[in-house]
Amino acid sequence: MPCIRLTSRLFLLYLFCASSLSSALSGHPAEPKWIRVSSAHFSVLTDAGEKKGREVALRLEQMRDIFAQLFVKTKLRLPEPLDVIALASDEEYIRIAPIRQGRPISAPGFLLPGDDRNFIVLDVSADDSWRAVSREFARLLLNFNYPPTQDWFDEGFAQYFSSLRLGDDQAQIGGDPAQSQPWDHGLPGQSSSTPSAAASRQPGSLVELLNGPWLTIPELFAMRRGPSGYPAMFYAQSWIVMHYLLNKNKLSDAGSYFGLVEIKKLPVEQAIQQAFAMSATEFESVVKEYFHSLSWSQPSGNGKPPNPTVAQAYQSLHPLVAGNVGSSVKDIPEAQARALVAEVAVRLPEHREQAEQDLRAIIADPNPKMDNAIAHRALGWSRMESKEFDQAGEELARASELDGRDPWVHYYLALVKYRAAQSSHQPILGVSNMIQDLVAVVDFDPDFAEAHHMLAVARLQGGGVHSAMESIRVAIQLSPRNEQYLLGLARIQLAGKQWDDATVQLDRLKDSLNPEIAQAARKHLDDLPTLKKYGVLPQESADSKPAPPVVYQNAGEASESDQATAAPEEPVVDKRKVQYLKGRLLSVDCSHGPAATLTVRTGARTMKLRTDDYKSLLMVGDEFSCDWRDRNVVVNYKAGGKADGDLVSVEVQ
Numbered sequence: 001m002p003c004i005r006l007t008s009r010l011f012l013l014y015l016f017c018a019s020s021l022s023s024a025l026s027g028h029p030a031e032p033k034w035i036r037v038s039s040a041h042f043s044v045l046t047d048a049g050e051k052k053g054r055e056v057a058l059r060l061e062q063m064r065d066i067f068a069q070l071f072v073k074t075k076l077r078l079p080e081p082l083d084v085i086a087l088a089s090d091e092e093y094i095r096i097a098p099i100r101q102g103r104p105i106s107a108p109g110f111l112l113p114g115d116d117r118n119f120i121v122l123d124v125s126a127d128d129s130w131r132a133v134s135r136e137f138a139r140l141l142l143n144f145n146y147p148p149t150q151d152w153f154d155e156g157f158a159q160y161f162s163s164l165r166l167g168d169d170q171a172q173i174g175g176d177p178a179q180s181q182p183w184d185h186g187l188p189g190q191s192s193s194t195p196s197a198a199a200s201r202q203p204g205s206l207v208e209l210l211n212g213p214w215l216t217i218p219e220l221f222a223m224r225r226g227p228s229g230y231p232a233m234f235y236a237q238s239w240i241v242m243h244y245l246l247n248k249n250k251l252s253d254a255g256s257y258f259g260l261v262e263i264k265k266l267p268v269e270q271a272i273q274q275a276f277a278m279s280a281t282e283f284e285s286v287v288k289e290y291f292h293s294l295s296w297s298q299p300s301g302n303g304k305p306p307n308p309t310v311a312q313a314y315q316s317l318h319p320l321v322a323g324n325v326g327s328s329v330k331d332i333p334e335a336q337a338r339a340l341v342a343e344v345a346v347r348l349p350e351h352r353e354q355a356e357q358d359l360r361a362i363i364a365d366p367n368p369k370m371d372n373a374i375a376h377r378a379l380g381w382s383r384m385e386s387k388e389f390d391q392a393g394e395e396l397a398r399a400s401e402l403d404g405r406d407p408w409v410h411y412y413l414a415l416v417k418y419r420a421a422q423s424s425h426q427p428i429l430g431v432s433n434m435i436q437d438l439v440a441v442v443d444f445d446p447d448f449a450e451a452h453h454m455l456a457v458a459r460l461q462g463g464g465v466h467s468a469m470e471s472i473r474v475a476i477q478l479s480p481r482n483e484q485y486l487l488g489l490a491r492i493q494l495a496g497k498q499w500d501d502a503t504v505q506l507d508r509l510k511d512s513l514n515p516e517i518a519q520a521a522r523k524h525l526d527d528l529p530t531l532k533k534y535g536v537l538p539q540e541s542a543d544s545k546p547a548p549p550v551v552y553q554n555a556g557e558a559s560e561s562d563q564a565t566a567a568p569e570e571p572v573v574d575k576r577k578v579q580y581l582k583g584r585l586l587s588v589d590c591s592h593g594p595a596a597t598l599t600v601r602t603g604a605r606t607m608k609l610r611t612d613d614y615k616s617l618l619m620v621g622d623e624f625s626c627d628w629r630d631r632n633v634v635v636n637y638k639a640g641g642k643a644d645g646d647l648v649s650v651e652v653q
Helices: 002-026 050-070 090-096 129-145 151-162 205-211 217-222 232-247 251-263 268-276 280-294 334-345 349-364 373-385 389-402 407-424 431-444 449-461 465-478 483-495 499-509 515-534
Strands: 034-038 043-046 082-087 109-112 118-123 171-173 296-298 307-309 315-317 328-332 578-589 596-602 605-611 618-620 631-639 644-652
Touching (some): 050 129, 050 151, 082 334, 217 232, 217 268, 232 280, 268 280, 349 373, 389 407, 431 644, 449 465, 449 483, 483 499
Parallel strands (some): 043 082
Antiparallel strands (some): 034 328, 296 307, 578 596, 631 644
């Protein structure tokens, strides 16, 4: 019997080793199970199991709720999509973590911002990894849910919020931010030589404030970020001023102050006097008294400096409890999950090359027995970032063929056209296709601000001044701090000959801290007399950043329901060459009728060919049908990119 048991164990061990070796040789070792945990406002992709996934979703919902409590908001906006990835091991996290000074950041989480979307990546093998992103998460919420402010306000609130401590039914906030998160906060967008936005490399804020000297309040309020960041005292004073405003219910006074300095352009000291009913000197004294009422020094012994404590500085709040945060769980195929992780890594320059290799391996891997639309989508984005617009279009066309309902594919197809036009200083090619893609995006996500902005640009080029105005106003409502959107509004106002409104907008933007925005606003103001007299926008020099083409239209000539392709006063001649294509019609999409999109394969290439109105499309033979499938076709079209175009005529054989 002992021999039999031993033989059985050896046999089982042999089977295990053989299985492991087979997996290793095949390149497909056993992979963790991936799931997506979705709550009311967040979606968490994780390989750490359902419990950890739900915990991350809960903490994010709680942080969002605490922000709403502090600013007395009943509704919060997040008009840039936010994706969350929670990794089970620090080994996997290190593979994607930003590199600073030759090594991965020590923080167990980071927020990666982008023009189109934002990502949070967490190492959930570390306790409370969500705290590593609390500072930047606060900035994100503030950016979209509070009017434009000065640097001290945003930085002070981010510092204040970063001290947040969450439990299942209680929250505390308001401690010394420099002691709240001991790790390095180097942000993904910063070089290794750039100081992080966190205060972790400076002495504790209490130490700074106790040792002084303080900046005067006018100095603090007027300070802007320099090449080497801010002085340590700036962080400390910004934190305690925000602490005072929040705990003494002075946010409404702060709002009045920003209205005076940002809109009415009053001097700082005059605005303080009017908003807070005290002079700047008195305001500083009040804040100092408040600080000393919250903190004190405890002797540390051994001749060392006093050790300040902040037990009284914490404010208790009541966050959402787990029972009130519903969430659902969905299994995610391993190949799809790996593609989603690589889609984040490809956005970090230090990981881009490896991420592209991973994406190509996912596409080439026969194990999933299906091509991966997300991998093609991510490669398309990467090629676009390298200004390889034709290659980007090919990858995105393949992604669209695999998953035509993916709103990100529609968005990136439009973005490639937009970026290509910016790069070439030429009008957007295939603007009607771009409009249709963006309409599909905003139908899916009505709060996506950048999609509305790009839709406004495309509609303006097409001559639809009123429809462009509708789109840009939605973008501004969703993201009121975005000066690019405000500049877009001014350009649309110029196109509609709303000279006075445009002048007011441009006068504000000419003093922007963004040099490109300020330069563009000043140029438009300089060009305004010519525009009024001749109705023609002077040609820009080749080295200037192109503005969207402007079409001038008299007010009242078109109704608010103008289509995006409404003709301008001076018709724009489409000089694109008519091209011929013979292939196989795979499908017809009439979901945004009367517009239609035909997916046609010719050889190894798949084309997306669109028409604004299939009822007026030139047909040879049969009448147009949205039900066509798997038919031979001959089409004439004008190319928009390498994989799409505008239909001229269709013949079904």
